[in-house]
Amino acid sequence: MATKTGSSLSALDTGLRHLPSRNKQVLTAQPVKHESNPIGRGGRTLSHHDGLDFEVVKAVLFDIDGTLCNSDPLHFKVFQEALQKEGFNNGLPIDETFFRRNISGRHNPDILAELFPEWTAEKANQFAEDKEAAFRCLAGSTLCRMPGLTEFLGWLEETNRRKVAVTNAPRSNAQCMLDALDLSARFEQIIIGAECACPKPAPDPYIVGLNALAVQPSEAIAIEDSPSGIRAAVAAGIPTVGILSGQEAATLRTAGARWLIRDFKDLMDVIYKKAPEEQGTPVEMR
Structure with a gap:
């Protein structure tokens, strides 16, 4: 069934990046104070x-x-195919930039609540289970x-x-x-x-x-x-x-x-x- 058929990917991407995290209120621990050290000031690698x-x-x-x-290339492939099957973004495949910004490293329920807010919990759970099963099929030998x-x-x-x-x-x-x-x-x-x-x-x-x-x-x-x-x-x-x-x-x-x-x-x-x-x-x- 096609969903989100009226959304453009760029508009959705922009919107998602500004949505508050449902877990944001939990982040009460004080982060370590430091200066971020890039890989290689001047282009060199991390050293002692x-x-x-x-x-x-x-x-x-x-x-x-x-x-x-x-494993990200496998997750990207599986998510891209699964979202396209659902008609996300008018059936156009997501790109790697969208994947990195909105999917990579995040928890499935949080991802799907933002991409498909109209879905029932049962629908979202089934999508996640099918997607993860597809990932495992690829991961075992790759x-x-x-x-x-x-x-x-x-x-x-x-x-x-x-x-x-x-x-x-x-x-x-x-x-x-x-x-x-x-x-x-x-x-x-x-x-x-x-x-x-x-x-x-x-x-x-x-x-x-x-x-x-x-x-x-x-x-x-x-x-x-x-x-x-x-x-x-x-x-x-x-x-x-x-x-x-x-x-x-x-x-x-x-x-x-x-x-x-x-x-x-x-x-x-x-x-x-x-x-x-x-x-x-x-x-x-x-």
């Missing part, structure tokens, strides 16, 4: 001179989608670990640092991705946003993660790829690394990321204290 000191880090809280693996992740996880384990995964994905999706990446046994707990009082961008999932690890925010870092996830981690008081797997650098800085990396190889460079000239090809600001 930029204030990321692993000597004080006792635990790492990882997002899953777009962080452990580059996903691979982010560059440097294997080495970074190994270093954390060798140095007895703790780790959990914190995600807005449904538990079935989270488990599917971890199985596909052969990472199911590598995390102490999997924190699911929908199983907390509020999902990201509220801080609740990260607060649950900190409590599970019995660490203070200053003793941990979070690694996130989406504005929603970064806002959640920062609201929980956790210094946050933004990974540039899909979003623009400026978007992640605005959300509150203290550091930006291309992938986990950049973190290994920091751990082994490589100077910028010893690192890989410099990344230009996007």
Whole structure:
């Protein structure tokens, strides 16, 4: 059935970006005060001179989608096809800009309440279930670990640092991705946003993660790829690394990321204290 057939995508996009979040009132924790550090002042990558000191880090809280693996292209494909089938935007496919601004990293009920406010809860739930099932069909044989992740996880384990995964994905999706990446046994707990009082961008999932690890925010870092996830981690008081797997650098800085990396190889460079000239090809600001 065609819905939203009278809306233009650009108009809807503009409107959605100004709608208040239903979870905004939860964000009462004071964010960490800092200056956002771009990936490479002058175009260089993050280095050990930029204030990321692993000597004080006792635990790492990882997002899953777009962080452990580059899953956004699959989510984009599935959402694009599902929305087009519903007649969204007069049946024209959404583009990647719309996906990044309005969908990536967000909780399904919040997304669908804004895209289809006239839908019943039953209709929205069925759409979400069908979409997630389509994602799992693709993810099981497609996903691979982010560059440097294997080495970074190994270093954390060798140095007895703790780790959990914190995600807005449904538990079935989270488990599917971890199985596909052969990472199911590598995390102490999997924190699911929908199983907390509020999902990201509220801080609740990260607060649950900190409590599970019995660490203070200053003793941990979070690694996130989406504005929603970064806002959640920062609201929980956790210094946050933004990974540039899909979003623009400026978007992640605005959300509150203290550091930006291309992938986990950049973190290994920091751990082994490589100077910028010893690192890989410099990344230009996007």
